[in-house]
Structure formats: C-alpha cells, structure tokens
Amino acid sequence: MNASAPMSPSNARPGFSFCVCPDPERLRLHIANLLTNTGQKNWEHKIFWGDEDLPSSFWQHLSVPNLMGPPRALILRRAHTLKVEFWKNLSPYLKGFRQSIWPFFCLEGAWNKGKPSILKTITARPYWKVALDKSWVWQDPGITRNTLPKEVTAWANQRHVTFASGVLQSFCQGLPLETFALHNELQKLALHLGDKTSVTQTDLQIFNHPLDIDMFTFLRSIQDKRHNLDTWKKILVDQSSSGSELIFPFLGLLTWEVRTMWQLAAGEENAVRLPPTIKTIKKNMARQIGLPGIIRILDLILETEMNIKTGHKTPDQALECIVQQLMHIFS
Numbered sequence: 001m002n003a004s005a006p007m008s009p010s011n012a013r014p015g016f017s018f019c020v021c022p023d024p025e026r027l028r029l030h031i032a033n034l035l036t037n038t039g040q041k042n043w044e045h046k047i048f049w050g051d052e053d054l055p056s057s058f059w060q061h062l063s064v065p066n067l068m069g070p071p072r073a074l075i076l077r078r079a080h081t082l083k084v085e086f087w088k089n090l091s092p093y094l095k096g097f098r099q100s101i102w103p104f105f106c107l108e109g110a111w112n113k114g115k116p117s118i119l120k121t122i123t124a125r126p127y128w129k130v131a132l133d134k135s136w137v138w139q140d141p142g143i144t145r146n147t148l149p150k151e152v153t154a155w156a157n158q159r160h161v162t163f164a165s166g167v168l169q170s171f172c173q174g175l176p177l178e179t180f181a182l183h184n185e186l187q188k189l190a191l192h193l194g195d196k197t198s199v200t201q202t203d204l205q206i207f208n209h210p211l212d213i214d215m216f217t218f219l220r221s222i223q224d225k226r227h228n229l230d231t232w233k234k235i236l237v238d239q240s241s242s243g244s245e246l247i248f249p250f251l252g253l254l255t256w257e258v259r260t261m262w263q264l265a266a267g268e269e270n271a272v273r274l275p276p277t278i279k280t281i282k283k284n285m286a287r288q289i290g291l292p293g294i295i296r297i298l299d300l301i302l303e304t305e306m307n308i309k310t311g312h313k314t315p316d317q318a319l320e321c322i323v324q325q326l327m328h329i330f331s
Contacts, residue, residue, distance in 0.1 A: 014131075015097045016136065017104045019104055020118065021140040023140070024108065024179075025273075031104055043102075044070045044072045046073070047075045047076075048074075050078040054086070059093070065098060074102065074103045076105050087121050143177045145172075145177070156199075160197055161193065161198070161199060162199070164199065168199075187255065188252035191252050191255070215256070215257045246315070251305065254301060255298075262286070265283075265290065266291070289329055293329050
C-alpha cells in the first residue's frame with residue numbers, strides 16, 4: 001500500500017472524505033448522514049472556509065486529536081478555491097489513519113455538462129487516487145431542471161399533496177435549484193395551503209408577487225425606534241400588494257429568519273451557513289431577544305395564520321398586528 005494512504009483498521013469509516021457537490025445543503029446532509037452512520041453521536045464539528053485565510057488552528061485540528069474529548073469532524077467548505085500550495089502541504093497530514101479525526105474536503109465548484117470541474121492539482125495527488133480507490137469520494141451534481149420535478153413530487157407525496165394537471169410543471173419553472181432555497185419555497189407553499197391537499201394554478205399566484213423586503217434588514221430596523229416610521233411605510237405603503245397578498249410571503253420569510261435565530265441562540269452555529277459577519281450580527285440579535293422571544297415570534301406566526309383562517313382578522317389587520325408585536329419584542 002502507498003505510504004501516503006491512511007489505513008482504517010476496521011474499515012468502519014474513511015480516513016478522509018472528498019465531497020464534490022455544488023449544493024451546500026446536500027453537502028451538509030450527506031456529511032451528517034455519514035457521521036450518524038458511524039454510531040458515534042457526539043462528533044465535534046470544526047468548520048473552516050477555503051475562501052478565507054485558513055488559521056493555524058486548522059492544521060492543528062487536522063493533526064492533533066482530542067485525547068479526552070469527542071471525535072472531531074473537520075469540515076473544510078469551499079475547498080475548491082484553495083491554492084496549489086495548500087494541496088501540496090496537505091499530503092503529510094493524510095498519512096496514517098486517525099480514529100478521532102475525520103477530515104471532509106468540500107469541492108463546491110459548479111458542474112459543467114453533468115461533470116464536476118476538479119483542479120488537476122488535486123486529482124494528481126496520491127491521496128486523491130487513494131480516495132477514489134476506496135470510494136471515499138462522493139459526487140453529486142445537486143438539483144437540476146431535469147431532477148427538480150422529482151424533488152417536488154417527493155416533498156408532495158410525504159405531505160399527501162397533489163398537483164392539478166399542468167401545475168407541477170408551471171411551479172417548477174420558477175423554483176431555485178439550490179436545496180435550501182427550494183425548501184424555503186416549498187415551505188411557503190405549505191404555509192399557504194394550510195389544510196388543503198391539492199395545488200391549483202391559483203395557488204401559484206403567491207409566487208407571482210414576491211415580497212420586496214429583506215426580512216433580516218426589516219428586523220434590524222424595528223430594533224431602533226427611530227426607524228419605526230420607515231418600517232410602517234415599507235410594510236403598509238411601499239408594497240404594491242395588498243395585505244391579503246403580502247401576509248403569507250411575509251410569514252414565510254419570518255419563519256425562515258426565526259429558525260436561523262433559534263439555531264444561533266441554541267448553540268447550533270455549525271448548522272447555519274452564512275458569511276461570518278452576517279452570522280455574528282444575527283447571533284447578537286438572537287441573544288438580545290433570547291429563546292423566550294424567539295418562541296414568542298413562532299407563536300405569533302401561528303396566531304396570525306389562525307386568525308386569518310378563522311376570520312377573526314382580515315389579512316391587513318393581521319399584518320398590522322404582527323408588525324406591532326414584533327416591534328414590542330425587539331424593543
């Protein structure tokens with residue numbers, strides 16, 4: 001065996017893994033599944049980014065195990081952006097099998113004609129050949145226009161939802177091809193459908209009136225009372241849609257934002273994929289209102305939806321009410 005090839009005594013797991021996929025969410029799910037299948041529940045996640053300067057701690061985490069701590073999953077995102085020197089320096093760190101360290105190298109470049117574009121400086125390395133021979137390379141093109149209908153159909157089947165004739169094709173035309181963004185759009189549709197189990201062409205109208213607002217920016221603005229007038233103007237005046245068209249996209253965006261804040265407040269930072277600066281700002285926002293505040297917002301979303309469906313409030317009234325409550329929470 002080549003001296004550079006790590007040996008796994010029990011073949012319980014790879015010595016290291018290459019994950020070749022342009023879709024961040026599919027990458028995350030794949031790595032999570034691999035770690036779960038080891039039977040080890042308390043993996044320590046260390047995540048670094050190839051398009052940022054790698055700190056010296058990366059190499060330390062790659063080579064020095066936690067003698068008394070949990071095993072470490074060392075995940076290098078966007079590794080395809082790293083320079084030749086990195087891949088040269090990597091070779092000695094992949095010699096020998098380290099039971100308590102599992103490196104993942106994520107090559108997230110775009111695919112061309114159904115094939116990944118992997119730099120020769122990577123594919124020429126002995127460790128890449130070892131990974132290929134041992135099936136330690138996972139390749140997935142992500143969602144394509146051809147596979148998108150299958151993804152949506154699988155989602156619908158899980159929820160016992162059907163599409164009227166021709167509606168699935170119309171729906172898929174405007175959907176994003178990135179898993180995380182796709183799930184947000186499907187969540188928006190689910191929120192709109194409520195108890196309905198059939199999607200008609202009329203239901204797709206909610207996607208024809210996109211909400212011209214960044215929810216994160218909106219929530220930041222309502223933290224400052226000096227901006228309250230601008231906030232009301234944005235919601236009630238600037239939006240060309242009426243409240244009935246605006247409320248459900250608003251709730252969908254708010255649900256997504258609150259889910260992110262929950263993860264940050266609960267210490268699940270590794271599950272949040274954002275630029276470091278934005279992540280820090282959102283984490284501070286989440287800490288400011290705390291888990292009780294986040295739970296209250298989730299309750300407000302459910303209350304708003306229920307009030308509209310039961311006729312206790314018109315969509316306009318419901319929108320105005322939830323904005324008032326959000327201002328109270330963030331103040």
